[in-house]
Amino acid sequence: MKKMGGATPNALLGLLSIHPMSGYDVRQLIPRSIGNFWNESYGQIYPALKQMSVAGMVSKKTERQKGRPDRHVYSLTEDGRAQLREWLEVPVEHEVRRNELLLKVFFGGQAGPGAIRRHVEASLEKNLAELKLYTAMEKQLRKEEAHDPQLPYWLMTLNAGRHLSSATVRWCRETLAELDRLDAAVLVKGTAVKKVAGKTKRRKS
Amino acid sequence: MKKMGGATPNALLGLLSIHPMSGYDVRQLIPRSIGNFWNESYGQIYPALKQMSVAGMVSKKTERQKGRPDRHVYSLTEDGRAQLREWLEVPVEHEVRRNELLLKVFFGGQAGPGAIRRHVEASLEKNLAELKLYTAMEKQLRKEEAHDPQLPYWLMTLNAGRHLSSATVRWCRETLAELDRLDAAVLVKGTAVKKVAGKTKRRKS
DNA sequence: GGGTGCATGTAATGGGTTACATGATTCT
DNA sequence: AGAATCATGTAACCCATTACATGCACCC
Numbered sequence: 425m426k427k428m429g430g431a432t433p434n435a436l437l438g439l440l441s442i443h444p445m446s447g448y449d450v451r452q453l454i455p456r457s458i459g460n461f462w463n464e465s466y467g468q469i470y471p472a473l474k475q476m477s478v479a480g481m482v483s484k485k486t487e488r489q490k491g492r493p494d495r496h497v498y499s500l501t502e503d504g505r506a507q508l509r510e511w512l513e514v515p516v517e518h519e520v521r522r523n524e525l526l527l528k529v530f531f532g533g534q535a536g537p538g539a540i541r542r543h544v545e546a547s548l549e550k551n552l553a554e555l556k557l558y559t560a561m562e563k564q565l566r567k568e569e570a571h572d573p574q575l576p577y578w579l580m581t582l583n584a585g586r587h588l589s590s591a592t593v594r595w596c597r598e599t600l601a602e603l604d605r606l607d608a609a610v611l612v613k614g615t616a617v618k619k620v621a622g623k624t625k626r627r628k629s
Numbered sequence: 630m631k632k633m634g635g636a637t638p639n640a641l642l643g644l645l646s647i648h649p650m651s652g653y654d655v656r657q658l659i660p661r662s663i664g665n666f667w668n669e670s671y672g673q674i675y676p677a678l679k680q681m682s683v684a685g686m687v688s689k690k691t692e693r694q695k696g697r698p699d700r701h702v703y704s705l706t707e708d709g710r711a712q713l714r715e716w717l718e719v720p721v722e723h724e725v726r727r728n729e730l731l732l733k734v735f736f737g738g739q740a741g742p743g744a745i746r747r748h749v750e751a752s753l754e755k756n757l758a759e760l761k762l763y764t765a766m767e768k769q770l771r772k773e774e775a776h777d778p779q780l781p782y783w784l785m786t787l788n789a790g791r792h793l794s795s796a797t798v799r800w801c802r803e804t805l806a807e808l809d810r811l812d813a814a815v816l817v818k819g820t821a822v823k824k825v826a827g828k829t830k831r832r833k834s
Numbered sequence: 835g836g837g838t839g840c841a842t843g844t845a846a847t848g849g850g851t852t853a854c855a856t857g858a859t860t861c862t
Numbered sequence: 863a864g865a866a867t868c869a870t871g872t873a874a875c876c877c878a879t880t881a882c883a884t885g886c887a888c889c890c
Contacts, residue, residue, distance in 0.1 A: 430849075431729055438736035448869055458735055461728035465851055470871055491858045493869040505739070512740035516729045516748055518755060523666035524636055524721045526789055530663055531643035532782035534710070535717035540782075543721055550723060576811055577737035577745075584731055584800050591796030595789050606781055635877075653841050670879055675843055696886045698841040 433472050433481070435462060437500060437508040440482060442574070444499035447473050457578075460554075460585050473498055481507055529599070541603050548596035551589040558586045638677050638686070640667060642705060642713040645687060647779070649704035652678050662783075665759075665790050678703055686712055734804070746808050753801035756794040763791045 439450050439457070447469045454464060464472075473496075476482045481504035487495040500508070525547055532540040562582055569575050644655050644662070652674045659669060669677075678701075681687045686709035692700040705713070730752055737745040767787050774780050 431727075431732065432849080435732055438732070438739065441736065441739050446869075447871090458732060459725070461725070461731040463725045463727070463850095466871080467851060467853095467873095468849080474871095489869085491868090493857080493871095495869070508736070508739055509741055512733055512736060513744050515751060516733060519729075520664070520666070520668045521726045521728070522636075522668070523726070524724075526666040526786045527636065527640055527643070527663060528717055528721060529782055529789075530786045531646065531713070531717060531779075532785070533779035534643065534646050534713055536714055539718050546720060574736075574738035576807065577734055580737070580804050580807060581731045581735045583803065584734075584797075587796040587800040588793065591792040592789075595792040598788065599785050602781065602785060637877080651841075652843090668878095671843080672845095672879060672881095673877080679843095694841085696840090698843095698885080700841070 432464060432468055433476055434508060434511040435464060436469065436472055436476065437481060437504050437511075440498055440500050441505065441508060444485075444497050446495045446497050448495075458581075461581065476504070480504075541600065544596050544599050544603070548593060548600070551592045551596065554589045555586065555593070558582055558589065637669060637673055638681055639713060639716040640669060641674065641677055641681065642686060642709050642716075645703055645705050646710065646713060649690075649702050651700045651702050653700075663786075666786065681709070685709075742812075746805065749801050749804050749808070753798060753805070756797045756801065759794045760791065760798070763787055763794065 435458070436450060439445065439453060442453075442457075445453065447466070450469055450473075451464070451466055454462070473482065473484075477484050477498065480501060482498040483501050485497050485499070487497055489495060525543055528535070528543055529540055562579065565575065565578060565582070569578070572578075640663070641655060644650065644658060647658075647662075650658070652671070655674055655678075656669070656671055659667070678687065678689075682689050682703065685706060687703040688706050690702045690704070692702055694700060730748055733740070733748055734745055767784065770780065770783060770787070774783070777783075
């Protein structure tokens with residue numbers, strides 16, 4: 425059995441472990457499953473499935489269709505399942521996840537007035553929206569997949585999303601307050617002060 | 630002035646905005662500045678500095694040294710500063726940050742007993758350690774850089790790290806509790822339980 | 835003598851997205 | 863008529879890490 429170091433093929437094995445699928449199906453499934461913390465594009469999926477097929481991790485069955493191209497449905501082999509289990513044992517190593525928002529905040533002193541505030545506000549909105557989405561997804565999952573033995577694990581990842589998003593929301597609010605304080609300090613010291621953006625847009629919700 | 634789309638050159642401009650530096654210096658500075666949410670390797674830094682020099686974003690001065698190779702010290706030009714300011718205005722777009730821990734948790738149903746728990750415990754430890762580090766860093770920053778006008782922004786990113794890490798800690802604890810509950814449920818169901826490693830196979834919706 | 839730090843850089847390799855190419859079907 | 867969906871795949875490109883290559887100084 426060959427080594428499968430990369431996370432991508434293992435992620436695919438994981439998805440195929442739910443049920444047999446085509447490459448197209450995999451791509452469609454992602455946003456409704458691991459989409460909040462993982463992504464794969466067609467450019468990764470199709471070649472990876474082919475390689476894994478050669479390596480004996482998956483077996484392929486071709487379903488012919490009228491008009492449309494054939495569906496190549498892949499399912500896990502025993503080797504594939506073993507490989508997945510093995511990979512799941514390997515400790516995850518820490519990688520620095522890049523966060524462009526924080527990068528810009530770090531250099532905020534160089535930015536024009538209001539730029540950082542706008543970014544933080546956008547992040548706040550985004551994370552509030554995500555929070556709503558998570559609770560909706562949870563309800564749906566609990567209903568539709570009530571009997572799936574994997575449900576608890578799916579809920580754990582949803583819960584992670586909730587914790588992360590709500591922490592980000594809290595940070596955004598604190599940061600906006602801090603930005604207010606900074607602006608105020610500048611005003612006090614201030615030379616010629618006119619109408620620097622002091623308004624925080626309050627909108628729909 | 631050329632377009633600089635990628636975040637890497639702009640991150641370098643940002644670091645050079647603190648004070649002029651060599652490529653080597655940049656690399657050394659990263660872990661003590663943006664290291665918690667950004668990284669650049671020599672393989673990126675040196676070519677990028679060269680390109681930016683050609684593009685007129687930075688100017689290079691060579692300091693000769695005894696024995697050691699020359700230091701190439703780069704500083705921002707006006708164009709570079711403008712480019713940085715411009716980039717700081719551009720809204721950050723959402724990218725799905727990959728999280729291998731969550732990926733493994735999602736497929737936890739396929740894992741051997743204890744594997745997921747070990748990963749979550751490791752994450753808990755890691756984040757607790759990071760929390761300690763953040764408070765230490767904050768103290769140090771407040772002392773050493775007390776007069777730097779950029780300090781507030783640096784503290785904001787530190788604060789983000791704190792929020793993120795402590796959210797992760799909370800999630801880890803909740804998740805460990807949930808894993809306990811799952812294990813207990815399995816024990817209850819498994820009337821004739823002997824070898825835990827037994828069979829959870831045979832599942833198909 | 836050997837490891838570490840200073841200091842530069844390039845090349846190989848891997849990972850990943852986007853754009854391209856094809857083509858029928860179904861919906862608006 | 864035109865767009866979206868189904869369905870496959872490849873090629874070009876971008877981005878990033880790692881390994882390699884060099885070489886002196888300093889410390890143990």
